[in-house]
Amino acid sequence: MKKHSLLLLAALMIISVLSACGSSNASQGSGDNTKKSIKLLNVSYDPTRELYEHYNAAFAKYWKKKTNQNVTIQQSHGGSGKQARSVIDGLKADVVTLALSGDIDAIADSTDNLNKNWQKRLPDNSTPYTSTIVFLVRKGNPKHIKDWDDLTRKGVSIVTPNPKTSGGARWNYLAAWAYADKKYNNDQAKSKAFVKKLYSNVKVLDSGARGATTTFTERGVGDVLIAWENEAFLSIDELGKDKFDIVTPSLSILAEPPVAVVDKNAKSNGTTKVATEYLKYLYSDEAQNIIAKNYYRPRNQKILAKYSDQFPKLNLVTVEDHFGGWTKAQKTHFADGGTFDQIYSK
């Protein structure tokens, strides 16, 4: 009796293992463009879920009309750096839509899956939408936070994600730095002191952007959350209009989350054509409207103007102009021993 049950167990085990192997072969998306339906894997970062949910539906419709082919877009979301790492390690993404070009550069640098000049292939540095860094404060702004200076005041407690673990948070850090640079006429020592003072007010450094938002909104920690504009709008939408206000600082950074087709993966999946079109269509009027509705700033100036009461005008610096590009900014500020480590060293 017992012998039998053990044999059964063994048999079950073998069957399970075999079926697991089977499933690994079945999930290959190798097809060509003449197939009736096609799959696309978009590996993206955290705060784009809502955007791509809407955009994917619109694109599928457009593609069906154009080619009579059904396209299903699979989404993978996570921290930007982690997602880039997965693609480097072998996740077969057809397209990547990440938080900063540094992460896509890393894919191009450490694999031969992606052409190094990927950022020149689409308009506007391959960033079909932008955002900026703003402050989310408690309703009525009880601490009177108007600009970056107020964040260095005593008694103001800040929530922002850790730039070491969150790609998105690097924009927050650089925005503060850019403001300090302007204030102190590019005196780097003074800028560093300013940023250090600001970060000494940080109460929680969450590992991801969404985690920081939840800490601020749901746990009630802190007086101000430094966040992406789209994230701030979304959290007000989702978590209560009567609880928070958005404060736009006098100067901020132009956050440019880029997109790219991962050439080699798309080629081996037979999706190059649809993947390329998928990203191109992000620049269409329809897509730019979807983008604006999901609180990202559209690149198309006409459509941006249409949503002008949603997106106030402010001084924006770019990483390219002000910090000499992502590779340099990464090295100066976020690599080991960079300024972020320095302001936290004892």
Added chain:
Amino acid sequence: MSRIQHSKKKQSIPGFGLTMGLSTLYLSLLVLIPLSLVFIYSARLGWTAFWNDVTDPRVVASYKLSFLTAFSAALVNLVFGLLFAWVLSRYTFPLKRIVDGLVDLPFALPTAVAGITLTTLYSEKGWIGKWLPFDVSFTPIGITLALIFVGLPFVVRMVQPVLQNFEHEVEEASASLGATPFQTFRRVIFPQLLPAALSGFSLAFARSLGEYGSVVFIAGNMPFKTEIAPLMIMTKLEQFDYPAATAIAVVMLVISFALILLINLIQWWSRIRYASH
């Protein structure tokens, strides 16, 4: 009375070769070969870079925090785990079945859920947090709390089967010979429980050392204050720095391996000591 036979003669039960071979094969395939990669990758750094990476003050602070919180949590779990196992296997009381079943809950809940739930409960506005005079969330206390939650089932489930299988004629004999319950516990029950309790402790400790999912939510992740060692590994990975990440992993691995080996040796030694009595 079953006692350990420390026989120095040849194996008295056949099948040693086959079972040992199969065990080592599985162990190598699943654990040793994959883990060896951690060493290979960190070796790419070269000795100086390796040493610089693993002795960075911030990294050292994170080891300290991780070991301290993991150790306190395992200690609390040892005490309460023994209590749980004792009460569950010796007494009848209302709700016993429920308590018994739900002890495993911390395993079944994904660590992230545990982290989120505990952070919610213990934050300034949480159900429990608002009654406490001190901060729990985003402090080392919060980290310890999450680790206690994560490691609780280990000691309980380790000790419980031993207690249940324990011939209680021995206890009765001891009691009828005039021993107080405390004496019975100390002299008769405790020695038998010790190996299981220590394994439970070492498992809870080891598990807590590496725990990431539940802790990142409640820790606050402030450098030098509430940054745990696994977070430092994540930090290195985010910079695509695999060698540095694996270097920190190697250090943690070696230290915890040494600690567990030590505990296993103590266990082995205590068994021999008590067995010879």
Added chain:
Amino acid sequence: MESTVQPNLPGQAFTARHSLKGDIVRWSLITIVLLFFFSFLIIPLVSIFFEAFRQGVRVYLSSIVEADALSAIRLTLFVTLIVVPINAVFGILFAWVITKYSFRGKNFLITLIDLPFSVSPVIGGLIFILLFGQHSSLGQWLISHNINIVFNVPGIVLATLFVTFPFISRELIPLMQSQGTVSEEASIMLGASAWQTFIHVTLPNIKWALFYGIILCNARSIGEFGAVSVVSGHIRGMTNTMPLQIENLYNEYQFVAAFAIASIMSLLAILTMVIKVILENFIKKQTL
């Protein structure tokens, strides 16, 4: 030697003898345990269900029958179904080798078995990426032949196997050590084979510990988050297990849906408890 002790019975005679003092000790111990139990386990559990039902039963149900949630539940159960039997068989094997034979380096072997516990789940996942990902030549060969181990179901199975590897043997070893090898030696002397000895002598003695081990292994493989998160690739509807789906939903501000799935996982734990009680009663009936 045969000791199928019912969990409830022992100790009653013992405490009856020291009635008053025993009662005080007994009830204070029980009170402490119950207090700890409520503050550490029940309140978090209640708060999960509280969050899950915050917007009513209908929202709760609709977030469970959602397609991605269902596929996550299916994947998790599938992975568990593979992992638990494999680790059960090898767990028994390890415990047997360690407790029934004497050889050099035993403590070293035990410590090696514990190793997956002390490895951070992050590293537990990373090692399989290093092995089967694009970094290694093995990984490159596999990927070029369209065999995807990581960012696919086999990778999730491997990571879960790794993380839950020590549970069952660690549960069995202390018990089998305290039982010794006397009965097995007697059985062998009487002419039984090693296999027969295992089935008829050892297995009945360890069934409770084995059972606890399986429960733990099962629970852990359902709940594993860190290691799986590294190897999964987070593709919705394909490689998202329940814990990853919870994380995803939580990050989408869908707190109710996230906690709804968390409540399903808690229900799975409670279900295990019910199965355990039924089995206990069944065994009790058989032995009486």
